[in-house]
Amino acid sequence: MxxxxxxxxxxxxxxxxxxxxxxxxxxxxxxxxxxxxxxxxxxxxxxxxxxxxxxxxxxxxxxxxxxxxxxGLEQREALYEWNYAAQLLHMRAVEGRESVEEVEREVYQARYLIRRPLLQALQAxxxxxxxxxxxxxxxxxxxxxxxxxxxxxxxxxxxxxxxxxxxxxxxxxxxxxxxxxxxxxxxxxxxxxxxDYPDRERELAIVQARVPQASAALAQQVAQFVGRLRSQPFANAFQRAPGIAESVEWAKALVALDTLVVDPEVVSDTAGILFKQREDVAALTQDLVADLLRPEPADA
Ligand SMILES: Nc1ncnc2c1ncn2[C@@H]1O[C@H](COP(=O)(O)OP(=O)(O)OP(=O)(O)O)[C@@H](O)[C@H]1O
Ligand SMILES: [Mg+2]
Structure with missing residues (x-):
């Protein structure tokens, strides 16, 4: 297997x-x-x-x-449905020449079956x-x-x-x-x-793999900033923390803007990539960003 x-x-x-x-x-x-x-x-x-x-x-x-x-997803979109148009054509073609039982058997054969993902998976x-x-x-x-x-x-x-x-x-x-x-x-x-959200090391590896154009230093800053955003006490300020997808997109945006150092201005200009809710963008104030960018004791 x-x-x-x-x-x-x-x-x-x-x-x-x-x-x-x-x-x-x-x-x-x-x-x-x-x-x-x-x-x-x-x-x-x-x-x-x-x-x-x-x-x-x-x-x-x-x-x-x-x-x-x-x-509202229905079985016929998940599993199968019959191709009514083709079945109808078949019935017209044999009309009057075959018994009802015969026609029934013929129109319900595999060739008139439209396979949807579940059935396709079983028959792959x-x-x-x-x-x-x-x-x-x-x-x-x-x-x-x-x-x-x-x-x-x-x-x-x-x-x-x-x-x-x-x-x-x-x-x-x-x-x-x-x-x-x-x-x-x-x-x-x-x-x-x-x-769960990844730890900083794994997020860094993901950003580096997905955005190879980003320098090691920039990727570091992205992983660190987003990691901190998701941690306490900062996470409390937001309704929805950025996912890995947002880190990757943000790194791409920073590269596109030729960013060398993540500063409050660039964070504010690109906040719409990290957050998709108006309240969260608004919560990312200059003061909060300054706090987020302050070196951690461990980084010093
Ligand atoms: N473990 C990982 N390794 C590499 N890239 C990742 C990883 N996790 C997420 N990504 C990146 O994040 C992007 C979004 O991931 P994905 O679409 O799988 O999220 P999801 O959990 O399905 O989100 P949603 O709930 O919004 O559908 C991927 O396209 C990829 O670039
Ligand atoms: Mg998904």
Whole structure:
């Protein structure tokens, strides 16, 4: 199932694909592969939940299939639907020549089935797919209930065709921003990992890997500033702390502005990259920025 024989080798491979996982996340991913269980990732926005699925698809050399969830997502968009137009054409073509039973059998055959990500994942050729069920908290509860059969047994039931089992167990990643609590039954079928903000060292490595144009000194300043923003007492001033995505974007912006040293002025000019809420941008006052930029005892 997994070409990786150790947590270390998986962690290394992910890093080679530009994804920096800490030991706990690498362990969760390793176990998900080894035990063939879905992995549920919860965490704040922009901490690398979606990206892990992409990186896994790359290192496992498996096709990535993505199901983006939203309120009102229906089975036919997740699993399959019948191609009514083609079925209708078929029926017209054989009208009067065949019995109703015959026509029924013919229009409900695989060629008239439109496969959506869940079904595609079950029927993917060797070595199987990576299925990303992204932002599952946005879908409604009936949809979650519908997922149980897939998550527990890697199979689905199609009334006209019976039960379809996975040819090769898909590597399945679910993500949630925790806008609501997920059903216990879904959680029980998954391994669970809470993705936290990275420590400074890992954030620095990510910024350096994603924005190679940034000097080491600038990348340092970005990792340090954002790390501090998320720490107490500063974090209290904001509704939503910047994620890794924001650090990466900010580093790109600073490079584009030829910034050598992060000072209060450049922070204020680029605050809209770190924060996406008006209140948070306003909370980033000159005084607060001066505090954030003050050398820490450990840095002195
Ligand atoms: N561990 C990581 N290693 C390398 N890059 C990362 C990592 N985590 C996040 N990133 C960077 O941050 C960006 C955003 O990550 P991602 O889209 O996976 O966040 P998310 O947790 O899915 O956020 P959201 O909840 O908003 O969907 C990625 O495109 C990548 O550039
Ligand atoms: Mg995401």
């Amino acid at each position: 997994t070409p990786f024989t150790s947590i270390d080798s998986l962690q290394q491979a992910l890093q080679g694909a530009g994804y920096f996982a800490d030991r706990r996340l690498a362990t969760a991913a390793y176990l998900a592969l080894k035990l063939q269980r879905p992995l549920l990732l919860e965490g704040e926005p922009g901490v690398g939940k979606t990206e892990l699925a992409k990186a896994l698809s790359q290192v496992l050399q498996r096709e990535l299939l993505r199901l983006q969830c939203y309120d 050729p060797e070595p199987g797919a990576v299925l990303l069920i992204d932002e599952v908290d946005r879908a409604d509860e009936p949809f979650e209930a519908f997922l149980l059969e897939y998550l527990g047994e890697y199979q689905v039931s199609i009334p006209e065709m019976g039960t379809i089992r996975a040819l090769h167990t898909p590597v399945t990643i679910l993500t949630s921003n925790r806008t609501r609590e997920l059903n216990d039954a879904v959680k029980r079928r998954c391994l669970y990992h809470w993705l």
